[in-house]
Amino acid sequence: MASILPASNRRMRPDKNTYEGKRSVYVKNPYLDAMDEDILYHLDLGTKTHNLPAMFGDVKFVCVGGSPNRMKAFAQFMHKELQLEGDGEGIEDICAGTDRYCMFKTGPVLSISHGMGIPSISIMLHELIKLLHHARCCDVTIIRIGTSGGIGIAPGSVVITDIAVDSFFKPRFEQVILDNVVTRSTELDKELATDLLNCSREIPNFPTLIGHTMCTYDFYEGQGHLDGALCSFSREKKLDYLKRAYKAGVRNIEMESTVFAAMCGLCGLRAAVVCVTLLDRLESDQINLSHDVLVEYQQRPQLLISNFIKKQLGLCGQMS
Numbered sequence: 001m002a003s004i005l006p007a008s009n010r011r012m013r014p015d016k017n018t019y020e021g022k023r024s025v026y027v028k029n030p031y032l033d034a035m036d037e038d039i040l041y042h043l044d045l046g047t048k049t050h051n052l053p054a055m056f057g058d059v060k061f062v063c064v065g066g067s068p069n070r071m072k073a074f075a076q077f078m079h080k081e082l083q084l085e086g087d088g089e090g091i092e093d094i095c096a097g098t099d100r101y102c103m104f105k106t107g108p109v110l111s112i113s114h115g116m117g118i119p120s121i122s123i124m125l126h127e128l129i130k131l132l133h134h135a136r137c138c139d140v141t142i143i144r145i146g147t148s149g150g151i152g153i154a155p156g157s158v159v160i161t162d163i164a165v166d167s168f169f170k171p172r173f174e175q176v177i178l179d180n181v182v183t184r185s186t187e188l189d190k191e192l193a194t195d196l197l198n199c200s201r202e203i204p205n206f207p208t209l210i211g212h213t214m215c216t217y218d219f220y221e222g223q224g225h226l227d228g229a230l231c232s233f234s235r236e237k238k239l240d241y242l243k244r245a246y247k248a249g250v251r252n253i254e255m256e257s258t259v260f261a262a263m264c265g266l267c268g269l270r271a272a273v274v275c276v277t278l279l280d281r282l283e284s285d286q287i288n289l290s291h292d293v294l295v296e297y298q299q300r301p302q303l304l305i306s307n308f309i310k311k312q313l314g315l316c317g318q319m320s
């Protein structure tokens with residue numbers, strides 16, 4: 001992929017953020033326009049060193065997930081599904097110059113890892129959103145494809161999030177800015193969620209539902225695990241909490257959806273969260289699936305999203 005800008009182009013700056021009749025990617029930072037160069041440090045990309053419009057201008061779908069290997073596997077899968085040239089095995093990590101995140105591009109689909117938890121995905125999203133903005137991308141759909149703990153549903157179920165809630169079951173993300181707390185909405189695109197659910201119905205034996213997703217700051221104490229290094233609550237308290245979550249509409253728990261929904265919503269990205277559940281937290285805490293089952297479960301959101309993307313691109317006669 002041609003990525004490094006010739007010296008003569010190094011002063012090139014993106015145009016203003018307006019694209020007639022299209023939904024552009026917004027940045028809401030008055031300082032950005034005045035910057036001579038924007039270095040996307042954690043992605044090892046920049047506006048002077050890379051021709052971002054040439055590299056990424058055609059991106060229409062961005063898929064993100066915690067694990068670098070999963071996101072590479074997804075890119076290879078998309079390569080096959082979109083019937084792109086070659087076998088996709090040698091697909092290049094665009095962010096190879098940093099080991100913070102990895103990024104792969106297959107046609108109009110970008111696949112990026114975000115690590116675990118709100119701080120990690122938040123840093124990636126700041127730089128990704130600026131990247132899409134600098135590249136003048138428009139009409140971008142972004143989907144988090146992840147794993148989660150289910151509440152009261154069979155392991156292996158795929159949950160499409162209608163709204164992300166915090167540990168108090170509230171649809172909000174509280175961003176600490178300097179020494180202020182700013183509350184942001186965590187609503188996701190309802191039409192996109194419904195389209196994804198309809199798409200899932202075309203896949204045989206594919207348990208899928210729409211529900212609230214609870215996003216916590218921690219895997220163990222934050223999610224009521226009895227198996228962490230620290231645990232100061234009883235089994236009864238844990239179950240009482242998870243049952244109250246279920247009653248509030250929560251069907252799964254993970255660690256990124258609130259900030260993902262908040263940031264994408266503010267920046268004009270059509271966003272969805274699709275996570276497979278690895279266990280039912282009313283039944284257990286330890287994830288003891290065999291490797292093969294774990295791999296198969298993790299592929300479920302990938303299969304759904306690949307079918308969805310193919311449909312969107314008019315390749316629906318070739319569903320997996």
Ligand SMILES: O=P(O)(O)O[C@@H]1C[C@H](O)[C@@H](CO)O1
Binds near residue numbers: 145146148
């Ligand atoms: O996308 P992944 O599968 O990494 O998402 C969940 C939430 C945490 O990042 C992690 C905890 O195991 O998995």
Ligand SMILES: O=c1cc[nH]c(=O)[nH]1
Binds near residue numbers: 147148150254
């Ligand atoms: O229980 C789980 C499983 C995966 N990811 C989570 O955040 N929680």
